[in-house]
Amino acid sequence: MKRCFPALLLCLPLWVSAQSAGPASGHAHAHHAAPVGDTRQxxxxxxxxxxxxxxxxxxxxxxxxxxxxxxxxxxxxGAGQLAERRLGMSSLHTHGAHDVAGFMPPAMQALGTAMHRSASQFAVVAQEASVTGDLSAALAALAKVGRTCVSCHEGFRLETAPAH
Incomplete structure (x- = not known):
């Protein structure tokens, strides 16, 4: 039993996932809510x-x-330089942000701007960390960047506009 327990723990997430998906039809399906569609805008x-x-x-x-x-x-x-050059406010021109902003709803634009600003803020915190050695402050600032990415991806999805 002691040897089986770790294997059971590894299999548990797969079993739970299969159970929550439920069969396509039948008695068990009646006890599960219908799958939720993609609600992102x-x-x-x-x-x-x-x-x-x-x-x-x-x-x-x-x-x-x-x-x-x-x-x-x-x-x-190096981390700060990467952040500013590739993600920060300095990267907006390189990514053509002005061109795509017109297609984004205001909330998506705001999240994009927040991501670029938080990346620039991370770059400053990373520079400070090169003096203080405070890795935790740098990680916290980087997490803020990631949270803005997640927020945008949770709320929006890109689709191809129909050709005219």
């Missing part, structure tokens, strides 16, 4: 702009990873 972008925006978002994820790697090496200056 659809935002239509022209196809090339959507592709470029998604590529920018993937680069944002890569930048966050590279920043975390720099922090793990205690390279606070």
């Amino acid at each position: 659809a935002v239509a972008f022209p196809a090339p702009m959507r592709a470029q925006t998604l590529a920018n978002m993937r680069d944002h994820l890569l930048a966050l990873t590279e920043i975390q790697e720099a922090l793990a090496r205690r390279d606070f200056d």
Whole structure:
């Protein structure tokens, strides 16, 4: 039993997931709520702009990873420079933010601006950490960047605008 217990713990999330999904029909399905659809607000972008925006978002994820790697090496200056150049307010022109802003609803624009501002704020905190060695402050500031990304992705999804 002692050897089986860790294996059971590993399988439990899979079992719970399967149970919550429920079968497509039958008695068990009657006890589960219907699957909730995607409730995020659809935002239509022209196809090339959507592709470029998604590529920018993937680069944002890569930048966050590279920043975390720099922090793990205690390279606070490098982390701050990455953040400002790839995510911060200085990156807006590179990402064509002005071009896409017109397609975004105001709440999405606000979240995007908040992400870029928090990245610039992280860059300052990272510079300070290079003097103080305070990794926790840098991590907290970086978490704020990630939270804005999550908030936007929870509320909005990009779709391709119909061709005219």
